[in-house]
Amino acid sequence: MQPTFLPAWRLAELTTSREIGCAELLDHYIARVDRLNPRINAVVVRDLERARKRARSLDRNGTGKSPLFGVPMTVKESYDVAGLPTTWGYADRKTHRAEADALAVQRLEQAGAVVFGKTNVPVALADWQSYNPVYGTTNNPWHEAHTPGGSSGGGAAACAAGFGGLELGSDIGGSIRVPAHYCGLFGHKPTWALCPPRGHSLTNAAATSDISVIGPLARSARDLTLALNAIAWPDPLDSDLAIALPAPRTTRLSELRIAVWSHEPCHETDTETVALIEEIARHLESEGVEISRTARPDFDVTEAYRLYVTLLDAALSARAPDDALARKREAKAKLHADDMSTGALFKRAVDLTHREWLRLNERRHQIRRAWQAFFRNWDVLLCPVIATPALPHMQEGEPWGRTHTVNGRTIGYEDMLFWPGITCAFHLPASVAPIGLSQSGLPIGVQIVGPLYGDRTTIAVAELLEKSWRAFVPPPGWD
Amino acid sequence: MDPSFLPAHRLAELTRSGKIGCRELLNHFIARVERHNPKINAVVVRDFDRARERAKALDNQPDKSAPLFGVPMTMKESFNVAGLPTTWGVPTERDSIATHNALAVDHLQAAGAVIFGKTNVPLLLADWQSYNEIYGTTNNPWDLKLSPGGSSGGSAAALAAGMTGLEIGSDIGSSIRNPAHYCGVFGHKPTWGIAPPLGQALHGTVAQSDISVIGPLARSADDLALALDAIAGPEEIEAAGWKLDLAPPRATRFDGLRVAVMTHHELSEVDAAITDKIESLASFLSKQGARTSTAARPDFDLAKAHRLYIEMLRATTSARIDDAAMQRWRAEAARLPADDASYYALMARGNSMPHRDFLLANEQRQRMRRAWAAFFKEWDVFLCPAAASAAQPHDHEGERWERTIEVNGHSVPTTDQMFWAGISCFFLLPATVAPLGFTPAGLPVGVQIVGPQFGDRTTIEFARLMEQSWQGFVAPPGWN
Numbered sequence: 001m002q003p004t005f006l007p008a009w010r011l012a013e014l015t016t017s018r019e020i021g022c023a024e025l026l027d028h029y030i031a032r033v034d035r036l037n038p039r040i041n042a043v044v045v046r047d048l049e050r051a052r053k054r055a056r057s058l059d060r061n062g063t064g065k066s067p068l069f070g071v072p073m074t075v076k077e078s079y080d081v082a083g084l085p086t087t088w089g090y091a092d093r094k095t096h097r098a099e100a101d102a103l104a105v106q107r108l109e110q111a112g113a114v115v116f117g118k119t120n121v122p123v124a125l126a127d128w129q130s131y132n133p134v135y136g137t138t139n140n141p142w143h144e145a146h147t148p149g150g151s152s153g154g155g156a157a158a159c160a161a162g163f164g165g166l167e168l169g170s171d172i173g174g175s176i177r178v179p180a181h182y183c184g185l186f187g188h189k190p191t192w193a194l195c196p197p198r199g200h201s202l203t204n205a206a207a208t209s210d211i212s213v214i215g216p217l218a219r220s221a222r223d224l225t226l227a228l229n230a231i232a233w234p235d236p237l238d239s240d241l242a243i244a245l246p247a248p249r250t251t252r253l254s255e256l257r258i259a260v261w262s263h264e265p266c267h268e269t270d271t272e273t274v275a276l277i278e279e280i281a282r283h284l285e286s287e288g289v290e291i292s293r294t295a296r297p298d299f300d301v302t303e304a305y306r307l308y309v310t311l312l313d314a315a316l317s318a319r320a321p322d323d324a325l326a327r328k329r330e331a332k333a334k335l336h337a338d339d340m341s342t343g344a345l346f347k348r349a350v351d352l353t354h355r356e357w358l359r360l361n362e363r364r365h366q367i368r369r370a371w372q373a374f375f376r377n378w379d380v381l382l383c384p385v386i387a388t389p390a391l392p393h394m395q396e397g398e399p400w401g402r403t404h405t406v407n408g409r410t411i412g413y414e415d416m417l418f419w420p421g422i423t424c425a426f427h428l429p430a431s432v433a434p435i436g437l438s439q440s441g442l443p444i445g446v447q448i449v450g451p452l453y454g455d456r457t458t459i460a461v462a463e464l465l466e467k468s469w470r471a472f473v474p475p476p477g478w479d
Numbered sequence: 480m481d482p483s484f485l486p487a488h489r490l491a492e493l494t495r496s497g498k499i500g501c502r503e504l505l506n507h508f509i510a511r512v513e514r515h516n517p518k519i520n521a522v523v524v525r526d527f528d529r530a531r532e533r534a535k536a537l538d539n540q541p542d543k544s545a546p547l548f549g550v551p552m553t554m555k556e557s558f559n560v561a562g563l564p565t566t567w568g569v570p571t572e573r574d575s576i577a578t579h580n581a582l583a584v585d586h587l588q589a590a591g592a593v594i595f596g597k598t599n600v601p602l603l604l605a606d607w608q609s610y611n612e613i614y615g616t617t618n619n620p621w622d623l624k625l626s627p628g629g630s631s632g633g634s635a636a637a638l639a640a641g642m643t644g645l646e647i648g649s650d651i652g653s654s655i656r657n658p659a660h661y662c663g664v665f666g667h668k669p670t671w672g673i674a675p676p677l678g679q680a681l682h683g684t685v686a687q688s689d690i691s692v693i694g695p696l697a698r699s700a701d702d703l704a705l706a707l708d709a710i711a712g713p714e715e716i717e718a719a720g721w722k723l724d725l726a727p728p729r730a731t732r733f734d735g736l737r738v739a740v741m742t743h744h745e746l747s748e749v750d751a752a753i754t755d756k757i758e759s760l761a762s763f764l765s766k767q768g769a770r771t772s773t774a775a776r777p778d779f780d781l782a783k784a785h786r787l788y789i790e791m792l793r794a795t796t797s798a799r800i801d802d803a804a805m806q807r808w809r810a811e812a813a814r815l816p817a818d819d820a821s822y823y824a825l826m827a828r829g830n831s832m833p834h835r836d837f838l839l840a841n842e843q844r845q846r847m848r849r850a851w852a853a854f855f856k857e858w859d860v861f862l863c864p865a866a867a868s869a870a871q872p873h874d875h876e877g878e879r880w881e882r883t884i885e886v887n888g889h890s891v892p893t894t895d896q897m898f899w900a901g902i903s904c905f906f907l908l909p910a911t912v913a914p915l916g917f918t919p920a921g922l923p924v925g926v927q928i929v930g931p932q933f934g935d936r937t938t939i940e941f942a943r944l945m946e947q948s949w950q951g952f953v954a955p956p957g958w959n
Contacts, residue, residue: 191720206845207838237849240933244722318838325835355797355805357834358686362798365686372716453720 003028004162005474007220008071008227011165012112015058015070022055022062022070026114029072033117033163036478039144042157043074043117043164044135045084051116058114066112067226073166076152077118077135078125079105080199088202089123089132102199104168104214104231111230113166120154124319125170127399128178128416129391130154137393140182141475142442146390149179152217156183159217161478166223168231170200172212173312174386174420177447180217180432181385184443184473186462187217188224191453192427194243195228196235202319208238210315211424219472221463224431228455245453248460249379253468254288256461259295259374261383266302267418268406270388272438277382277446280435283469297374299367305418307363308425309342312417313349314357325350342414343400368426368452375451380461382446383423385432387416389442419447429455433462435470482507483641484954486699487550487706490644491591494537494549501534501549505593508551512596512642515958518623521636522553522596522643523614524563530595537593545591546705552587552645555631556597556614557604558693559678560584567681568602568611581678583647583693583710590709592645598633603799604649606879607657607866607893609633616873619661621922621955625870628658634696635662640958645702647710649679651691652792653865653900656927659696659912660865663923663953665942666696667703670933671907673723674707675714689795690904698952700943703911707935725933728940729859733948734768736941739775739858746785747898750868750886752918757862757926760915763949777854779847781902786820787840788901793829794837800830822880822894848906848932855931860941861903862926865912867896869922899927909935913942914950923953 003011003025014020030051033043051072058070080086080098087093105115120130120138130153131137138154140146141161148157152169156179159167169176171189180187195214198206216227234241250256262277263269278293285291317325328350335344374381387406394402402413423430429452432445446465450458466472482490482504493499499507509530512522530551537549559565559577566572584594599609599617609632610616617633619625620640627636631648635658638646648655650668659666669692676693677685695706712723730736740761742754761771800808811827832840854861871884871893883890903910909932912925926945930938946952 194720203842205842206849207842237852240724240726241721242724243720244718245720314834315838317835318842320835352834353797353805354794354832354834354837355800355830357837358795358798362684362686368716369685451719452716 004032005219005472007472008068008073008165008218008223009220011071012067012069022058022114023052025070026051026055026072026116029164030116036161037163040139040141040157040161041136042119042138042148042154042161044120044154045077045118047081047084047116051114055114058112062112068108068166068230069112071113071165072116073108073113073168074117074119074155074158074164075105075115075168076155076170077121078170078200079118079168081105081115081118084118086202087134088125089121089134091133094134100199103196103235105199107230107233108168108227111226116164119158119167122150122153125151125175127151128174128386129393129395131395140390141478142184143390146392146442147182149182149390151175153179155217156180156185159183159185159219160475162474166227167217168214168227169217170197170212170214171424172209172315173417173424176215176217177385177420177430177432181445182390182443184434184445184475185217185219186221186224186434186472187432188215188228188455188459189213189424189430190215190228190232190455191429194453194455195231196238198235198237209318211312212315221431221433221459221466224459224462225456228459245456248456249454251460251464253284253464257290257377257379258284259292259378259381261296261381264301264418267415268387268409268411269384269419270406273384273388273444276436276444277384280382280446280465280469287468292378295374295378297370299370301422303363304367304425305422306340306345307360307367308421309345309417310349310352310360311364311425312421313346314352341412342417343412346400346414364425371426371428372451375454379450380458381449383449384419385445385447386419387411389438389444423447423449427452429453429458431458431462433465434472435465483511484698484952486952487547487552487645487697487702488699490550491546491548495543501537501593502531504549505530505534505551505595508643509595515640515642518618519620519636519640520615520617521598521627521633521640523599523633524556524597526560526563526595530593534593537591547587547645547709548591550592550644551595552592553596553598553634553637553643554584554594555634555646555648556600557649557679558584558597558647560594560597563597565681566613567604568600568613569681570612572681573613579678582675582714584678586709587647587706598637598646600631600633601629604630604654605796606630607653608873610875619870620958621662621870624872626661626873628661628870630654631696632658635659635664635666638662638664638696638698639955641954645706646696647693647706648696649676649691649693650904651688651796652897652904655694655696656865656900656910656912660925661870661923663914663925663955664696664698665700665703665914665952666912667694667707667935667939668692668904668910669694669707669711669935670909673933673935674710677714690792700911700913700939700946703939703942704936707939725936728936729934731940733764733944736764736769737857737859738764738769738771739861740771740773741776741861741863744781744898746782747867747895748886748891749864752869753864753924756916756924757864760926760949761862767948775858777847778850784847784905785898785901786825787843788905789822789825789897790829790832791837791840791844791905792901793826794832797830797832805831822892822897826880844905851906851908852931855934860938861929863902863929864899865925865927866899867891869918869924903927903929908932909938911938911942913945914952916950
């Protein structure tokens with residue numbers, strides 16, 4: 001059996017039944033990284049000796065009862081792994097070495113996984129492309145002239161190219177969802193604060209950042225559940241609360257109620273993406289799903305989006321360097337009063353007072369309640385992940401300030417935050433499932449959004465789509 | 480048996496066993512409010528008719544198993560009770576009538592309580608006194624010339640005077656602990672976040688405030704546990720993801736308990752009447768077999784923590800400031816030297832704090848929380864004062880931060896005591912106040928019992944042990 005593109009749960013079956021040894025499976029993926037990584041530059045930090053030792057020890061002593069037994073995997077470069085650099089792409093962090101493993105890395109290994117390397121990111125994890133002065137540029141295995149996305153871009157490229165069984169990413173503005181979509185993978189952005197991010201920080205932060213989450217990317221929906229089960233538990237340093245994640249609302253198509261939001265005026269979305277989501281809706285309808293194309297949560301979409309941009313900027317301000325703030329203040333002074341572009345909103349958010357943040361946070365919580373009311377009537381919402389399939393590499397200047405063309409219209413690069421942000425600002429869980437390819441052969445995914453703590457429901461819908469519509473398909477040319 | 484000063488759990492025993500009817504018990508407390516409240520002015524909103532109907536319904540109900548069955552109680556004015564005003568003492572809110580109950584109100588009623596009124600608060604809940612233009616001034620039943628404390632001052636006064644069976648207050652800067660201490664009753668400030676405050680807000684605010692909590696005041700430690708059980712547990716949205724499973728008390732006897740004691744800090748002088756009593760308690764605990772230390776402290780700079788607390792507290796309450804006041808605070812923050820650590824300067828900086836600075840301060844606080852967590856691996860509880868002195872005379876002059884109180888015969892800024900407020904609540908820790916004794920002048924004082932995060936049952940159990948073997952609730956004289 002050729003294991004390369006099997007999902008993690010199948011790999012764990014093979015190692016558990018001893019059809020393949022853990023060390024043997026690890027070596028298979030290491031050989032692939034050696035041979036094929038130069039084409040895409042996804043795995044940028046290797047930890048082979050430690051991983052081989054661990055895999056051999058699992059072969060000798062493992063009970064085989066762990067859910068990810070012997071599954072070779074990589075994690076995003078931004079996670080601490082003891083002895084390896086955590087740079088977030090900053091050149092001046094090149095010599096850094098982490099002292100301890102991030103909590104999620106520990107937990108995945110407790111669940112049996114074998115972490116053997118780390119994958120590329122953009123500088124500060126702040127882009128939907130993954131290039132930086134430390135490690136260079138990662139390419140999309142579907143088309144090397146395109147980016148695999150970001151910020152978990154190296155992770156998505158590695159997983160799609162069959163460099164390992166599973167990947168751990170993070171997301172504050174689409175950073176799990178966009179690369180999953182760009183690379184034809186499954187991904188899950190958990191409900192905010194469900195999975196403790198300790199050890200995913202440049203400064204060993206003890207405080208949890210607003211909106212930001214950690215979560216998995218994988219080649220099957222079921223893998224998302226295995227990974228989520230491993231990492232969704234309070235940090236014992238912070239909380240004694242016990243998790244009580246409910247089972248999926250249903251695992252039968254005929255019992256599902258799905259709202260479909262395929263496009264939105266003023267937020268240009270690629271027509272192929274919109275058409276494919278509408279095709280999915282027709283497919284689901286024919287399978288007995290109750291579909292609404294008009295049901296929407298009861299709030300002002302423009303206000304909600306602006307809220308997201310400001311709250312995102314506020315959350316990121318904790319790690320913004322002083323000189324960046326100074327530049328932003330200058331840019332803010334030059335803005336026209338009626339400029340409500342995403343870029344302008346970011347600039348205006350500089351020096352936000354905590355008093356103003358409290359007002360915005362209150363609005364956010366009211367809108368969370370509107371989402372909650374919406375999800376009493378609908379089990380999940382399907383919508384685009386982001387405006388288009390994978391972008392071609394574009395590395396001129398700063399990410400924020402570029403433009404992108406969608407349906408022949410030019411939009412600001414940062415305006416693409418709409419689809420990722422309209423859900424994560426409100427802390428909602430969202431899974432991504434691959435649903436097809438564009439005419440140019442690039443993958444397209446759909447965002448499956450659920451109620452707070454409805455993580456198992458969104459993953460269940462991804463699994464239903466996997467079974468009834470399309471499963472993971474490897475990119476051509478990566479055997 | 481005269482039920483006036485019985486604890487709530489005893490009242491529930493009486494109604495459950497049929498020794499007294501719910502309506503009868505309610506009428507008893509209503510009659511006491513009619514008789515005594517004019518002197519104290521604690522119960523400022525009355526809801527007698529609806530309460531009587533509810534008590535009558537309970538009397539006709541076969542199932543009497545609810546833990547607070549038929550217990551007549553009142554709530555701090557700041558909680559929404561449908562049909563009653565929620566003003567927080569703000570004159571312009573005089574006619575604000577709540578349309579829905581606060582979640583805690585629903586939970587207490589589900590636990591069998593009969594809510595028959597609301598109790599007085601200071602303006603915007605921001606004082607250790609309880610007076611405002613709408614409802615006037617509440618007096619301390621131990622001495623009417625003194626304040627009962629605040630901001631849950633009406634709550635503590637009503638309990639001490641035997642006008643109610645149980646109370647729910649709120650605390651962001653000692654507002655449960657201070658009045659419990661001033662009036663000689665029990666109070667519990669829960670671990671932040673475990674008791675949802677939904678409906679304890681002006682203007683329908685739904686976002687949960689940092690530091691702020693809701694919690695019970697009562698005439699016994701057991702009542703605190705019963706009330707906490709009623710109000711704790713995630714609200715609807717969060718309940719989809721989390722359940723609360725509070726650990727049992729670490730110990731149910733003093734023998735073997737590890738107790739750290741702190742009675743002094745340079746930032747807030749404490750009256751000898753209080754420090755002496757806490758030291759006596761510590762000796763008593765040692766004799767009972769507890770391991771005590773007067774030197775053990777969490778591993779961070781408490782003075783720095785205090786400054787962070789005031790800044791973040793004032794940032795957290797800054798949503799209430801209007802634009803004009805905000806301009807003034809910003810100007811003040813810019814004018815004052817960066818090293819000015821006075822309350823006023825910290826308040827000016829906190830009120831006008833950039834969100835980025837708040838996040839940086841929060842990071843420091845989170846690290847201090849971890850130091851507290853490490854501390855509570857070595858120690859079970861941490862004892863300290865709840866305030867700098869016993870109850871103080873009414874003082875309505877000027878601004879709060881300009882006022883002084885007398886401690887050990889000299890005058891100190893009243894806001895110095897924020898140190899003893901923040902030492903627990905800034906770090907989200909649970910803290911129970913239990914009656915400790917009396918000053919030479921005969922005023923009650925309490926002790927603050929701080930525990931590890933989610934160690935609420937440990938601090939309440941400690942208070943119960945004190946109640947058994949040290950001192951329980953003592954009724955003030957003259958309120959028969």
